[in-house]
Amino acid sequence: MSGRVAVIGAGPCGLSQLQAFESARRGGARIPEIVCFEKQTSAGGLWNYDWRTGTDAYGEPIHAGMYRYLWSNGPKECLEFADYTFAHHFGQPIPSFPPRPVLADYVLGRAKAFGLRRYIETNTVVRQVSFDQDAGSFAVTVRNRDKDEQRTEHFSHVIVASGHFSVPNIPHYEGIESFPGRVMHGHDFREAREFKGRHVLVVGGSYSAEDIALQCHKYGAASVTISYRSAAMGFHWPDTVDERALLASIDGAEVSFSDGSAKEFDAIIFCTGYLHHFPFLDDELRLRTGNRLYPADLYKGIFWRANPKLMYLGMQDQFYTFSMFDLQAWYARDVVMGRIGLPDGAAMDADMAAWSKREEALPDPIAQIDFQTDYCKDLHELVDYPHFDLQLLADNFKEWEHDKEHDILTYRDKAFRSACTGVLSPVHHTTWLEALDDSREAYLACG
């Protein structure tokens, strides 16, 4: 078949796309030429740890925002690759909540095992993507930062896999300029020990706020206050952690909350989310959405409705991650290769409208899990991605939610069953609260 495909980003989504094409190639199919442009010096996306914050050695915004001692906040069984299991990669059973270096090793391990590196041009930032109506192809302008050279190439398809958790959303609060301590977004959080003995305010109500608050507690913060906008997380926090209503104003070190309370802090950490940010895309190609389970304008959550030769991976709010990215990538591959045909516009609109309507009516996290499970099942029906038990995954997610409700400090000590192998994971040798060393070696040791 003809065609030339640009993949933007070599994080988990981009690697899933390369894996999808490589698996087809190994199955005997002729695949199009694939070029994956990666801004960072190596593949891995957010899973690369970067001690720098702000801008990188080339003056570009830092992509990775993961921090030291970050342990998975969901069971690894809920993100396992069906074609490359944890048991296969590590050669031993491992517990359900690995630290970042272990998951990074797993993601990059599959890429290495399948030789995906040869598709990737690292240190190359995509500067502009335009669609040429006459030629019917995309002009992609990139800058190779090693060679310090810019060039434009043409592609029949573009797959955007640049992620949506790397560009911080940083709201302004009255008086913030007068605060005498550190002010930062969670994207710049690297080292919990920096806040030992400090009184920390965490602003936000989602996963980042939850985990950074727990990190600060675990590594010795004097107190952690979490300020929420809409609703408290309501977990059974330790005594030194509390939740308060919306931050109202800041006067020097004293922060006032909308419940009338006030407290002095040493640091403020904004866990206020991220922007879907695609400065390299022409306006008519640019996805504009918040962080939701079914972004508008993407058929099957993948195909840019106005021009389906442009695809997006992983732009949803996520319970499912790696395995969902694989399903999206397999589906995108099959459309590119003509194995799956896209319906006419009316049919696409009807399908998108039905999913959107259902999404808007979702009452709670349990219903959200079922929604994304059904979305994954819908993709899985038409592609040859290996079987895995999506219903067991959904049950795992719900059990995990209940574990967190029961005790936010111990939920990572639980064990889950693989949806790929059916095997129940071992319990880790050390509880999360006591495990201070996040190295691969410490984690894989028998303890």
Added chain:
Amino acid sequence: MSGRVAVIGAGPCGLSQLQAFESARRGGARIPEIVCFEKQTSAGGLWNYDWRTGTDAYGEPIHAGMYRYLWSNGPKECLEFADYTFAHHFGQPIPSFPPRPVLADYVLGRAKAFGLRRYIETNTVVRQVSFDQDAGSFAVTVRNRDKDEQRTEHFSHVIVASGHFSVPNIPHYEGIESFPGRVMHGHDFREAREFKGRHVLVVGGSYSAEDIALQCHKYGAASVTISYRSAAMGFHWPDTVDERALLASIDGAEVSFSDGSAKEFDAIIFCTGYLHHFPFLDDELRLRTGNRLYPADLYKGIFWRANPKLMYLGMQDQFYTFSMFDLQAWYARDVVMGRIGLPDGAAMDADMAAWSKREEALPDPIAQIDFQTDYCKDLHELVDYPHFDLQLLADNFKEWEHDKEHDILTYRDKAFRSACTGVLSPVHHTTWLEALDDSREAYLACG
């Protein structure tokens, strides 16, 4: 006359360029259409204080790196606008070393007085600049961030005034990933009180290292160690400040230096300079230089040798600032308007070679001051910028250098004579070391 001029950036250099054209217009000349694109929400460039670090509300790298309690580290008399004096703006004599808000008020005050705002499109980031050989014009692609719209316009001339102190140079040091405290570049330094009682390592040997070290001392750091690469600054530091040779390695909180010494720190601040970073310029238009007094490829330090319709302002290492920017802007204006003709290539090359040869032989800061003074005189000869006493300015710089050698803690308490009015400034009501309030109100109060 015909022509359409794009000015990139509305900081001091961009404002100087607008002032140059506006003064010609007020003098009765027909000037070309001028469009100044400014990324930030207001003019002022680095002189805007931004509490954010990393990326801004639109996901673009933060430009401004100035911090609270930043007081000018050079006499205001050495940067005074000859067409808009400090005495005229403030209506009263003011001391020689104002804090940031006062200098920002001055820079923006001239812009307001001359109505320069109408030339500026704020919140508009330049994405790409290309030169069309056939059309003989520049294609400038910009994104208006308010409207979230990208567009391309064409200009006969482009003047790059985006600065070179906004994109940090952040080297890697062995073991930095293991450091348990805060790691940052000086560009992200905002609030000295954050380091009260802390042991701070400042890496660098130039103005940023000098001033951030003094800020940390002034606002209560337990100790400040400055690590230099080539040579110690050698000032008479207070007892809690010391200088050490190159940072060799980092092991946890302990930092080892090449002189064999070691010390534990709470924070590391890299004052390791900035990159000349022009991601928006096509390769053949892009200045590539370090921070030096006479960058290569710029005739008169302004005109891009390969295509003089592209100009750069303020790309030099700087003793002179605002007044030098004015001289460059006046010169650029007169070339654009045909008042000054550029010589042929051979003559330009000979002129550039002579300046470069002299620059490379400069033995010390005093010779560097004379060099930049002569550079300014060379520009001033051909333009109608108001007279000011450049020789007095050079003497002021040298006196300032001697004051710093004498006492780095008191040099800001000295008074200098205006090169525009000849008037000696008053001594400030409070010494710099005792002046903790950097507000305009406190500074202008009679004390």
